[in-house]
Amino acid sequence: MKSIFPEDKAELLTALFNTHPLLARLLKSGNVKLTGSSMPELAGDPWIPEPIMFAENDNGGSYSGYELKSTTTDPVEVISNAHYAVKQYAASNIAAHSYSGYDMLPPDDGELTDEAYRLMVEILAMHIGRSDGTGNDGKDLDGLPAMCSTKPNVYGGINRLRASNAFWRNQAWRARENGGAATKETILAQWDKLLLKLIRGEDKPDLIIAGLKVYSLFEDSLLVETRSVPEAPRLDINAPGSLAGFKPLSYRGIEVLFDNNVDPDRAYFLNTKYIKLRIFRDRNFVALNTTSREPRRPQALSWAGNLTCSGAQYQGVFDNSVD
Template sequence: MATPNLSEIITTTLTARSGKIADNVTKNNALLTWLKKRGNQRTVSGGRSIVEELSFAENGNGGWYSGYDVLPMAPQDVLSAAEYSFKQYAVPVVISGLEQLQNSGKEAIIDLMEARLKVAESTMANAISQGLYSDGTGAGGKQLTGLDAAVPVSPNTGVYGGIDRAVWAFWRPQVLDMPALATKDTIQPAMNTLWASLVRGADKPDLITAGSGAWSTYMASLQPFQRFTDSSEASLGFPSIKFMTVDVVLDGGMGGFASSNHMYFLNTTYLHYRPHKDRNMVPLDPGRRTSFNQDASAQILAWAGNLTCSGAQFQGRLIAE
């Protein structure tokens, strides 16, 4: 006979796995792994949108003076904020009444649900991973707003976070477009040039993610030297090697979404993964959902949030194609 408390099994099984699902998403994406490692996952408690405060100008009252010189006291408008919409993603997990009967017994039902939950996990992991490199226009503008919006190929145009880059130069990332496909002899000089444009005092890139083509070219440029990946970074599950003082991480290949011949020079101090605290890969309430005209039960795994940036000028992109 079918298990009478099947809906409870579906709900409790998914609830128990929600933390594991979030962890699997992290393991599936190098960028997200590094953001979480650096403490840049900050949950959102509510609000109409996700807001990142930022400064966009110096205080114009500053200046040299002598003795009894009058000091300027004019009000200064130096603070603003970037605003990002909540993006939502869901994966319904469904079981029909017939499947309940065919998989009678608690253990059989759990086995069936385990298989379907694993598919739900990988589905959400791939969607979040792809979204972190997207421009947010996918699915009719409902997709997560990722690096293709934060560090676009054309950095002088478009509105990002509610700020028009054609108007505000401080909101433009640094993009270096090589005239031809990078080679092992040209990629490091290009990386040096882009790196120099992103350093301001203590501010500098602390992570470089690379697509498969750019990664391979950079590795080829290191062939004359003996280099080793950092053991602590390798333990995170992603191959990495150093450039200057930072990790260059392969985030392409099979299941990766970084553009093949691109490198993203990121200052993660100004990049934030912002899931909502009540919708971070958890089952939706109510725990049980049934169809009024179908013999079926369902539970929905859901996420809401976005990738945000509070310093676009500190982000860079090398286009080697």
């Protein structure tokens, strides 16, 4: 299969993506996608449309004989797409430069080093794990905290605070609202309650990404579970690892992986078939025009796109903080 990355850096970028759990899963499943076709599209602050799973219009339904039906003057809007802003990033080995997201650097004899690519992927992975999309005056991408919020927010251009948009809300388990922080003895029981909200027949999360504290609790729970139950159905400590370089632990058949970029007190229950990393074709890890006071302008690496989701209601967050 041909890589979506620039040919001369495909091997490097693939290796870098494979060092981060969610990026590795999305790349392996083909959910890292190119979008957009030409540079002028960036000039108008474009949005990435994402077809979504949505609720039925409440103004329609079944009836029998003479029966009053809803014909409100404020009909329920049927939403067919979420819209994600295109977020732009730049990375360079040299600090203190101004970047213009709309001008490409003319060819010169300078070359971007591998360190610039490494830095860019690290920044993207960090923001996917930690960004709620509001940082740096809204320039940061919409990461997992935006997708899987602990309280209703605006995500994908859809206001999840509105009751009519409740279908678009992710599932959440908040320790402070359920008796306090989980322990190694209770974490699996709490995970069970969250997971039940995310299962639809055979469709369920396929990846759990946990921060340091929650992952440590999960590891400690393995000993508790295997001591108390000879054949523990919730755990499989010998699960085959599908992502290279990651320790193969699982919970109810779902891979559980540690990610240092995730809040230490959180774990994200992800159904990754609904999640995509969309990259603009003309910002697919390419050189960007820079302005500096140095006689020779150095190159900077550019990237544009966003993390998108077509089924936010099938994603979950476990929040073990009590503050």
